[in-house]
Amino acid sequence: MVWKIFLFVLLAFVSIAGIAFPIVPVPHAWYEFPLIPGLKENAKIIFFHVPTAWLSAVAFMMNTIYSIKYLRKKNLDDDAKSYAAAQLGIIFCVLATVTGAVWAKFAWGSFWSWDPRQTSIFALLLIYGAWFALRSSIESEEKRATLSSVYAIIAFLTVPFFVFIMPRIMSGLHPGSADDTNAGPVINFKMNGNMQLIFFLSLIGFTILYFWMWSIGYRSLILKDKINKQSIKE
Amino acid sequence: MSNYSLQAINLNKTFGRRLIFKDLNFKIEENGITGISGANGSGKSTLVKILAGVNSPTSGKVIHIENGKEILPEKLHNYIGFVSPYLVLYEEFSAWENLTHFAKIRGVKFNNEKIEYLLNQFLLFDRRNDYVKTYSSGMKQRLKFIFALMHSPKLIILDEPTSNLDAEGKDSVYKIIDEESKSGIVIIASNEKSDLALCSKEIKLEEFKNHK
Amino acid sequence: MSSKAYALYKKDLNSELRTRYAVNSLVMFIIVAISVILFSIGNEKITQSLTSGLFWVVIFFSAMSGLSRAFVAEEERGTSLTLHLIASPSTVFSGKLIFNLILVFCMNTIVAVLFSILFEAFIIRNFALFAVAFVFGNIGLAVASTIIAAIISKAGAKGTLYPVLSFPILLPLILTCVQLTLLSNQGADFEAAKFELAIVFCYDVIMLTGSYMLFDFVWKD
Numbered sequence: 001m002v003w004k005i006f007l008f009v010l011l012a013f014v015s016i017a018g019i020a021f022p023i024v025p026v027p028h029a030w031y032e033f034p035l036i037p038g039l040k041e042n043a044k045i046i047f048f049h050v051p052t053a054w055l056s057a058v059a060f061m062m063n064t065i066y067s068i069k070y071l072r073k074k075n076l077d078d079d080a081k082s083y084a085a086a087q088l089g090i091i092f093c094v095l096a097t098v099t100g101a102v103w104a105k106f107a108w109g110s111f112w113s114w115d116p117r118q119t120s121i122f123a124l125l126l127i128y129g130a131w132f133a134l135r136s137s138i139e140s141e142e143k144r145a146t147l148s149s150v151y152a153i154i155a156f157l158t159v160p161f162f163v164f165i166m167p168r169i170m171s172g173l174h175p176g177s178a179d180d181t182n183a184g185p186v187i188n189f190k191m192n193g194n195m196q197l198i199f200f201l202s203l204i205g206f207t208i209l210y211f212w213m214w215s216i217g218y219r220s221l222i223l224k225d226k227i228n229k230q231s232i233k234e
Numbered sequence: 235m236s237n238y239s240l241q242a243i244n245l246n247k248t249f250g251r252r253l254i255f256k257d258l259n260f261k262i263e264e265n266g267i268t269g270i271s272g273a274n275g276s277g278k279s280t281l282v283k284i285l286a287g288v289n290s291p292t293s294g295k296v297i298h299i300e301n302g303k304e305i306l307p308e309k310l311h312n313y314i315g316f317v318s319p320y321l322v323l324y325e326e327f328s329a330w331e332n333l334t335h336f337a338k339i340r341g342v343k344f345n346n347e348k349i350e351y352l353l354n355q356f357l358l359f360d361r362r363n364d365y366v367k368t369y370s371s372g373m374k375q376r377l378k379f380i381f382a383l384m385h386s387p388k389l390i391i392l393d394e395p396t397s398n399l400d401a402e403g404k405d406s407v408y409k410i411i412d413e414e415s416k417s418g419i420v421i422i423a424s425n426e427k428s429d430l431a432l433c434s435k436e437i438k439l440e441e442f443k444n445h446k
Numbered sequence: 447m448s449s450k451a452y453a454l455y456k457k458d459l460n461s462e463l464r465t466r467y468a469v470n471s472l473v474m475f476i477i478v479a480i481s482v483i484l485f486s487i488g489n490e491k492i493t494q495s496l497t498s499g500l501f502w503v504v505i506f507f508s509a510m511s512g513l514s515r516a517f518v519a520e521e522e523r524g525t526s527l528t529l530h531l532i533a534s535p536s537t538v539f540s541g542k543l544i545f546n547l548i549l550v551f552c553m554n555t556i557v558a559v560l561f562s563i564l565f566e567a568f569i570i571r572n573f574a575l576f577a578v579a580f581v582f583g584n585i586g587l588a589v590a591s592t593i594i595a596a597i598i599s600k601a602g603a604k605g606t607l608y609p610v611l612s613f614p615i616l617l618p619l620i621l622t623c624v625q626l627t628l629l630s631n632q633g634a635d636f637e638a639a640k641f642e643l644a645i646v647f648c649y650d651v652i653m654l655t656g657s658y659m660l661f662d663f664v665w666k667d
Contacts, residue, residue, distance in 0.1 A: 288527060288666070288667065289667045290666050307534075308534035309534070311531055311533065314531065321528060322524040322525050323528060324457075324461060324523075324525060324528075326461055326465055327460070327464075331460075335453070336532050338449075338450070338456070339453045339454050339457060339533050340450070340532050340533070381528075
């Protein structure tokens with residue numbers, strides 16, 4: 001119970017701080033953010049955009065890990081865990097795409113421009129979509145778990161291509177891309193201490209929220225299965 | 235005493251969360267015929283597929299041993315002959331083509347004399363060059379026996395061996411089963427009384443359901 | 447081992463020659479797709495980068511119309527149990543992969559020839575580069591579509607799911623191959639394309655190893 005309150009306070013603080021703290025040219029007070037050239041007020045979306053993108057990657061990673069576990073042990077609980085991870089993954093993936101597109105509209109002038117990371121998140125959305133489409137087409141639980149696990153692992157094999165290669169063959173707009181003249185991620189040197197603090201607090205808060213939602217998700221899936229099984233027996 | 239043995243250790247199979255059978259243990263060491271019986275839908279076919287290594291059990295395992303050595307799963311298919319109503323051969327090929335393709339894919343020598351003997355035995359020799367799609371269901375069933383026996387397997391698994399067969403076909407099947415049981419292990423999954431009458435041992439699947 | 451896989455490929459080839467299950471629809475698909483593109487272009491001049499893109503669009507969708515055949519045909523006719531009983535999973539995968547490789551090579555050669563004839567902007571200036579990229583690209587395409595075909599043959603829904611599942615997996619390959627085709631059309635040398643070639647090569651190796659290891663799980667019920 002204590003940590004739920006802690007999480008609530010943390011996320012409330014992050015949301016309020018992220019939205020309400022003013023951006024000034026030369027920050028003095030602890031609650032003031034520095035002005036980042038080219039981003040201005042819309043820099044604040046970073047507190048929400050980056051955590052969602054990070055969590056869609058974490059969810060994909062967990063989906064793969066539990067897929068491997070399932071193939072090894074054939075325990076349907078692992079399948080429930082990877083399913084719960086993917087459910088959250090697709091939600092965060094959509095959120096990251098939308099917040100990203102909104103930010104892109106104001107920072108780069110258009111909602112979508114096939115920047116490498118936009119391409120990657122689009123591919124991730126497609127993978128999640130395909131994964132759910134595959135699952136919904138299979139009746140038998142075991143077959144569904146096995147085939148979707150195999151697909152998740154194969155999809156995971158394409159990750160290095162999106163992470164390392166796309167930024168090199170396409171021109172990028174995100175910080176850290178091959179032809180980024182600003183060089184280096186924004187977080188390191190353009191954020192001041194308190195902006196970084198809130199950024200990482202937000203990252204931690206959202207990650208805890210994710211794991212909490214995930215554990216509720218998979219436990220309810222397992223319980224639902226058990227109830228179904230009992231009703232079959234009777 | 236045979237040099238081939240088959241052992242099932244703590245076999246469990248569930249479909250999703252529905253139990254098919256559990257804690258199934260048995261060992262077959264002697265040449266001879268073992269029967270598997272159970273009502274429709276009790277999991278006979280599932281069990282024979284697990285024994286043949288086509289399906290995997292939920293837990294537990296099946297060990298095939300030849301001359302004291304365990305047979306690797308990727309080699310297992312060449313030790314087993316399998317006949318069942320749901321087995322389908324390639325309809326766009328003739329019987330003869332089917333059998334030659336099978337021998338090549340298995341990587342075993344195509345034994346002309348043995349195939350001709352079997353074709354004669356199952357009364358298919360005259361039709362050997364016709365496409366399988368022109369065969370009646372009884373002829374297809376007899377061709378499956380040739381498919382199962384052509385590579386001289388040590389373990390023969392028959393799931394409802396006499397379905398679709400007339401009296402004459404049944405007789406030749408029983409004769410072959412009797413012959414093969416002298417040199418190898420035969421397992422029959424069936425509910426037919428006449429099939430089960432051949433068996434020296436019987437595994438009743440109902441005993442492994444363990445309803446609580 | 448390889449002779450068994452080859453025997454399985456021969457079986458599939460004979461069966462294909464007799465039933466023409468994949469080839470007819472594949473050839474028609476290529477013709478239809480290219481004519482639709484030609485109609486929509488009309489008298490417009492299109493750029494080299496667009497032509498290279500269209501080239502791989504046609505290849506992707508033709509592959510999706512024909513390559514699932516290897517496994518779906520076995521599953522539909524109920525012969526996959528027979529295949530289980532005569533061959534180990536690795537033989538099955540290799541045999542089907544050989545079949546798909548040959549199919550992909552024939553199909554893509556036809557597409558490449560048709561493109562060179564019909565599209566003014568599609569002129570291969572560095573043929574060696576194109577050939578290398580073509581070979582690596584085809585291998586990657588065949589490997590990825592073989593394992594996805596195995597997955598969808600075991601799943602209930604057949605046709606519609608295939609491109610849906612394959613596209614995200616093939617996306618990095620296709621993007622890189624479009625780039626390579628463009629480079630070879632511009633007459634770039636190997637030095638300029640070495641990064642892309644390395645990507646396609648890595649993709650082939652990773653997908654081949656991954657599919658080979660995972661095929662067991664797909665194949666066994």
